[in-house]
Amino acid sequence: MALDTLGHDLSSVIASFAPSTEIRNIGRVLSVKDGVAILDGLSQAKMGEKIECVEKGIEAMVLNLGVTEVGVVILGDYTLISEGDTFVSTGEIMSIGVSDSIVGRIVDAAGVPQDGKGTEIPVDQKMPLEKIAARVIERQPVKTPLQTGILAIDSMVPIGRGQRELIIGDRATGKTAIAIDTIINQKTASPSVVCIYCAIGQKQSRVAQIYGKLMESGAMDYTVIVNAPAADSVAMQYIAPYAATAIAEYFLAKGKDSLIIYDDLTKHAWAYRQLSLILRRPPGREAYPGDIFYLHSRLLERSCRLSEKLGGGSITSLPIVETQFGDVSAYIPTNIISITDGQIYLVSEQFNAGFRPAIDAGISVSRVGGAAQTKAMKKVAGTLRLDLAQFKNLEAFAQFGSADLDEATKMRINRGQRIRELLKQPQYEPLPVTTEIALIYAVNNGYLDKISVKDVERFKVEFISYMQTEKGEDPKTVLDAFFATYDMKDTAQDEQT
Known part of the structure; x- marks a missing residue:
């Protein structure tokens, strides 16, 4: 009887068995260098797609598509990845989790807290790192002032909400000081402004000093710091400004005004050059890849002032670029000058002579002009x-x-x-x-x-x-x-x- 029952049970199981198959698009790691991995496989991967190494809990973003290989940038500790590890396609565009709780925090380029407060940041919405900029019909003219609190700028080189104003000068001429003063001055701004300071390739001690000054002045109540220090991989330094812009776009969609400081885009260009060389992209002038202009144009074009129909929010960008011996005709400076709506040029001679901020009023210009000033100031x-x-x-x-x-x-x-x-x-x-x-x-x-x-x-x-x-x-x-x-x-x- 027992054998008859067992046979009947087996027959029932076999009759009800429905084989299932799972098709996954996977890639195997061939090599890893400074946060960049070359994978074999991932035949259906897309540019900017998020992929995962499930076994080690590491995410990566697709950056290069070859005939048989895929180049990806690893987000996180790339030393955990070794040859032979497997990454799985997710079908999602790389994004960063954002909510109102991110204000007042220090995060890395992947949105992971770095301030030691120990609390995870709740996610209200996933914002894509890469996004097509708003169309012309979706924008409105820049006409609302963004006061920096710096007399020379507000009077002669005014900045409006939604503008992109370059801060350019040699090393140690006060570029970051202007940016930090602008953040501090937003404490009394009306309507309020959410500030995002993006540190790219900076020393940790310098970022800690800036954080301390913002805390002391009460500016961290409305500020986010996105930190990709010099000790981080070039992959993290590369995506840091895109992460900062994605955070700003979260508040833009809510109709709020935000200000982004990119400190600095020279180091960002260096990081992208290193990535491109590892990925064996053909080098051009100064060993930069051919799309170095597009690298920054697609980033800065996302700064705008939306029409009232779309909420009327704005993103104002203050990118910082370092020059060598005052040469504004170098490759990266001329690229970014042509993208932005004006520049604030700082001069070493004035700085050393004690005229600070060392703004050269003759070269500095704002293409928005008096439209970004109050009637009384104008x-x-x-x-x-x-x-x-x-x-x-x-x-x-x-x-x-x-x-x-x-x-x-x-x-x-x-x-x-x-x-x-x-x-x-x-x-x-x-x-x-x-x-x-x-x-x-x-x-x-x-x-x-x-x-x-x-x-x-x-x-x-x-x-x-x-x-x-x-x-x-x-x-x-x-x-x-x-x-x-x-x-x-x-x-x-x-x-x-």
């Missing part, structure tokens, strides 16, 4: 750049002897000296726009003519302190009230005698 700062340029020419001419100069020329030189002193500004001390307007109004209308050049700094410090308690909007009224009690210890007359 009115008072309209001739500031011209006055400064004329002063530089007259100052150079006066070095041959000032005895024969007419009174109008002497007045222009004296006014220019005070403008230059007024534009000096300490780091981490951004100014409210009302204070900036009043300061420019003061120098344009002769309020500083009776103050010696060496005393302009004292006036500025006292006036800024006065403006912290003064609520007046009219600059003339505010200045008249201030000078009614201001003690002029050093006068311009004393200086001349």
Whole structure:
């Protein structure tokens, strides 16, 4: 009886058995170099697709499609991957998990927290690293100011929400300082701005210093740091700016304004060059691959101001590029200059002479111009750049002897000296726009003519302190009230005698 029952059970199992097959698109690792792996297989892989090594919990992104091989960049610890490991296609485009909780955190290029807070960031939405930029019909003109709090920029090289403004200069000229001051100044911005600082190939100690300063000023309450330090693989450095842009696009879709600092795209280009050489792509000028321009154009084109129909949000980009010996005609700088909507050029000579921020007003330009300024700022700062340029020419001419100069020329030189002193500004001390307007109004209308050049700094410090308690909007009224009690210890007359 037992044998009959067993036979019946086996017959039932065999009759009900339905064979199932699972077809998976897989690839086997042939080699791994500095975060880049060459795989055999993955015949159905797509560019930018996410693939997984399930056994080791490592993700990668497809970057190169060959006839028989696929090149991928490994996200995470690439030393865990070895020859013979298997990756499986997911059919998904590489993306980063984002939610409102990411604000205030430090994450790597894959969205993994690095700030030691120990809590995972909840994911509200997966944002693709690569995305086609908004079409022309989906955008609106840049017309809302993004105040940096830096007098020289807000008055002469204004930045609007949705603009791409390049910060360019030699090493150690204050490029990052301008970016950090801009982030700090968004504390009082209305509507609010979500700031994203993307560190590419920077030292960990430098990023820690920036994080400490942002914490001290309260700016981390609205800031995200995407960190791909020099110790990370070139693969992580390559995708870091795309991850930062994907985070910004999450807030863009919600109708919010965001600001991205790419620090810096020179190191990003170096990382991409190294990736391309490992992938055996044909090198071109300076060993960069042929698509080096497209690398940055498709990144920066995602910065825009959407139409009101799509929420009216914006992404403002401040990419940073380092030059060598002031050469702005080098390959990467000229590429990015042609992509952006203007540039803020910093000069080593001015920086070393103590004129900081060391902005060269002659070369620096904003292609948005007065459209990104308030009416009051546009009115008072309209001739500031011209006055400064004329002063530089007259100052150079006066070095041959000032005895024969007419009174109008002497007045222009004296006014220019005070403008230059007024534009000096300490780091981490951004100014409210009302204070900036009043300061420019003061120098344009002769309020500083009776103050010696060496005393302009004292006036500025006292006036800024006065403006912290003064609520007046009219600059003339505010200045008249201030000078009614201001003690002029050093006068311009004393200086001349």
